[in-house]
Amino acid sequence: MKRRQVVLGLAASGVMGCSAPVRVDRTVLWQGINPPSNRQVFLDLVDRFNQSQSEVWVEARYAGQPDQQGPKILAAVVGETVPDLLWYAPALTGRLVELNALRPLDDFWRDSRPDVLPALDSTTIWGDRRWSVPFAVNTVALYHRPSLLEAAGIQTLPRTWPELLTVAKTLSQGDRRGIFLPLGKGEFAVFLWTAFLGSTGGRLVDVQGRPTLHTEGAVRALQLWQDLVAQGSALLSQPERGYEEGDFLAGRVALQISGSWALGFIARQGVDFGVMPLPYDRQPATSLGGENLFLFRSTPAREEAAWKFVEFVLSEPFQTEWAIATGYLPVNRKAIASPRYRQYLASQPAMGVFLEQMNVGNSRPLAPFYPRLSAALGRAIESVLLQRQTPDQALAIAQRTVSALV
Structure with missing residues (x-):
């Protein structure tokens, strides 16, 4: 089977994950995960995904601080040089939809049926469409x-x-x-x-x-x-x-x-x-804070390849590992209920206060x-x-x- 690759980052940035074979074509997602310790957790999880299957290869690259990425993102949309996936705060949703840059995710979401907390819908749905998925959340x-x-x-x-x-x-x-x-x-x-x-x-x-x-x-x-x-x-x-x-x-x-x-x-x-x-x-x-993953319009093959990685991010193994290592809250209900995460909460009871607050969380508007x-x-x-x-x-x-x- 021919291996497809999803690349996270800017084309001009240095590769920060494991290297893909040179024969593989590359597509792009931008991310700006900080601090560096959290970024390394993400890189390790990307490597785990890469080693677990042969359909999609993810190469993670750092795109700079999130507050510096807004102009880059909008310039890429205008210049028709958008990435395949974007890690960013959900507040940019309406602007990207207004520019017709995003692929709606309703069909992918319906077919995958990820066990994501319903309270986070307010960070992903604008109008009557789902435009992103939660990557990580905090309160x-x-x-x-x-x-x-x-x-x-x-x-x-x-x-x-x-x-x-x-x-x-x-x-x-x-x-x-x-x-x-x-x-x-x-x-x-x-x-x-x-x-x-x-x-x-x-x-x-x-x-x-x-x-x-x-x-x-x-x-x-x-x-x-x-x-x-x-x-x-x-x-x-x-x-x-x-x-x-x-x-x-x-x-x-x-x-x-x-x-x-x-x-x-x-x-x-x-x-x-x-x-x-x-x-x-x-x-x-x-x-409610945190970042989401956005899927930009491209070709069906590239969109499907990118979605495979999105499914991994939404899964219980990723969310449990990410939450324990970084202090973010899991977006997956199975992760919250997992024995490993419950053990973590027992050792960090203060984290339970943040977790309990998700049900009374207010997200910022997604309007353009x-x-x-x-x-x-x-x-x-x-x-x-x-x-x-x-x-x-x-x-x-x-x-x-x-x-x-x-």
Whole structure:
């Protein structure tokens, strides 16, 4: 049987997986998996796939940081030099569909029947079609330092927003602040704040696909963050560096909003910590993050070859290995129920908090205008945290900006 090959990466990048025979034609998928330790896990799994069968050969190449890939992807679409597969955040879905670049996956999905969590459909379906599959997922929760809470006389963790305001203020003593908040206009601050919007029952886009930034729920969610700053309870990150854990680890803050991706790193630092669900307003909520796999339009043979690798990524063996090694959450229900993953959860009980949050997760909209919506919302969040505008003022401006562009 002639061997077909699916190549992951940019044509100009160096090969980072095992080499395929030179006689094999190559097709392309771009990926930007970080940190390097996670990338190596992926390369090892690609090698396992390659050795397990003779129909498809996957050669993994690194395409650069995800936040640098957007212009490359859109340029490739316009220049008709698209890859076969793409590893990327699902928020780009609508734009790629609008450009007629993606192959819909409904038939592949129906025939394969992957045992993927239904809660993740919101990251893959736009309109009435499935445009991607989940590769890996993470959720957001609240990390805390038990020793600092105990020293401040706090015996009960905050469950609601009013309790969070009280606890954060109590924890703010001397040079220490209660909570770390992400400052910046970028996607990370938007991603974390979206969990608080979801807790109000609010959405960034309504059921008709229209942006809904200036709502009562959005104002209330942003007011919470401004109140934390105004009462002296929040330490703001350096611009666009809200993901850093240094202040939390050093004890300069006692609470930090972060995701499952940080658990392994924090656990290795030798400090006391715990993880709890985000305090809520009307309902518990979190943000769904992670990356999906997209299949670009090409030829039936190339699309089928690429889908074979997609099936492997969705399988229980891949998802179990990937989740345990990287701190991402499995997208496959069999992986979650597997004895090996249950044993892992027993050794890392904090990961169970992130896993349980998937059922109350909120994904970012897949609409084509989402990048512009995110940029406008990011400016509003930054302005409010810096006390330059009220939430009502900032969100009204963001709403007008996005509505004029849609």
